[in-house]
Amino acid sequence: xxxxxxxxxxxxxxxxxxxxxxxxxGLKAQHVMAFxxxxxxxxxxxxxxxxxxxTEKEAVAEAKKRATTKxxxxxxHGRDGKIRKRI
Amino acid sequence: xxxxxxxxxxxLSGGSASGKTEFVSEYLVNQDLIIFDGTLPSFEGAKIKIDxxxxxxxxxxxxxxxxxxxxxxxxxxxxRDRKYPDEYFYKTHIDSxxxxxxxxxxxxxxxxxxxxxxxxxxxxxxxxxxxxxxxxLIDYLQTNQYTQxxxxxxxxxxxx
Numbered sequence: 183x184x185x186x187x188x189x190x191x192x193x194x195x196x197x198x199x200x201x202x203x204x205x206x207x208g209l210k211a212q213h214v215m216a217f218x219x220x221x222x223x224x225x226x227x228x229x230x231x232x233x234x235x236x237t238e239k240e241a242v243a244e245a246k247k248r249a250t251t252k253x254x255x256x257x258x259h260g261r262d263g264k265i266r267k268r269i
Numbered sequence: 270x271x272x273x274x275x276x277x278x279x280x281l282s283g284g285s286a287s288g289k290t291e292f293v294s295e296y297l298v299n300q301d302l303i304i305f306d307g308t309l310p311s312f313e314g315a316k317i318k319i320d321x322x323x324x325x326x327x328x329x330x331x332x333x334x335x336x337x338x339x340x341x342x343x344x345x346x347x348x349r350d351r352k353y354p355d356e357y358f359y360k361t362h363i364d365s366x367x368x369x370x371x372x373x374x375x376x377x378x379x380x381x382x383x384x385x386x387x388x389x390x391x392x393x394x395x396x397x398x399x400x401x402x403x404x405x406l407i408d409y410l411q412t413n414q415y416t417q418x419x420x421x422x423x424x425x426x427x428x429x
Contacts, residue, residue, distance in 0.1 A: 183398060183399065183400055183401070183405060183409065184398075184399045185385075185396045185397065185398055185399070186396060186397045186399065187394065187395075187396045188296065188384070188394070188395045188396060188397060190391070190392075190394055191291070191295040191392065191393065191394075191395075192295065195291075195294055195295055196294075197290060197291050197294035197295075198291045198294060198295060198392065198393060201288060201290075201291045201345055201393065202388075202392045202393060203348075204286075204344070204345040204348035204349045205341055205344045205345045205348070205388055205393075206344075207344075207348040208343070208344025208345055208346070208347040208348040209341075209344045211344070211347055215425060226340045226343070226344055255347065255348075257347065259425070262421070263421035263422070263424065263425045264354075264355055264356060264421065265354070265355040268351075
């Protein structure tokens with residue numbers, strides 16, 4: 183198998199630029215997820231220790247606070263991993 | 270399709286928010302092509318399109334768009350495709366890869382090219398994957414199938 187890198191998309195390509203903006207916005211989203219012993223808030227593309235909240239309500243409140251600062255969305259995942267709620 | 274003067278049909282394949290439309294807008298838009306910009310979720314649907322195109326004397330090829338990092342596609346999906354549940358995201362990624370494998374395994378096939386994309390600080394880039402023969406393509410497709418559990422686990426380990 184071989185790979186060939188294609189020319190970089192034009193900086194003026196609106197469709198590509200909208201996609202990039204969507205990715206950047208989505209990467210900031212705050213995800214409230216079940217965790218052994220409680221709930222954690224996670225974001226994509228950032229590695230770090232997670233604070234464990236005792237209740238989903240506490241985690242959601244903190245996630246909302248962080249999301250407001252970042253202009254991001256909050257997603258609450260069920261124990262099966264699927265998104266249960268978008269806030 | 271049958272009345273078009275264009276001789277080549279391109280079927281796009283790939284899960285939701287994988288970068289298909291963006292690929293078309295950059296690399297295919299100014300060419301004389303009939304483009305089906307969808308996820309190509311089933312072998313049966315693909316076969317109908319392939320047979321129809323062939324019947325009308327068209328050349329047909331399949332361009333599959335795969336993100337290196339499924340989380341990037343998921344991030345775009347969450348921002349853009351608000352009306353769909355996340356299950357739709359998982360399903361389209363699973364089904365499009367499965368359908369692609371079934372197309373290659375079938376006798377009634379069309380040339381397939383896989384383009385992988387990656388995202389970094391400078392934006393999105395694409396690369397074209399080439400395979401020595403059909404068997405190496407089949408091997409690649411077989412080892413790169415998704416299950417919903419795998420996708421959910423990847424997304425769940427969201428800050429890994």
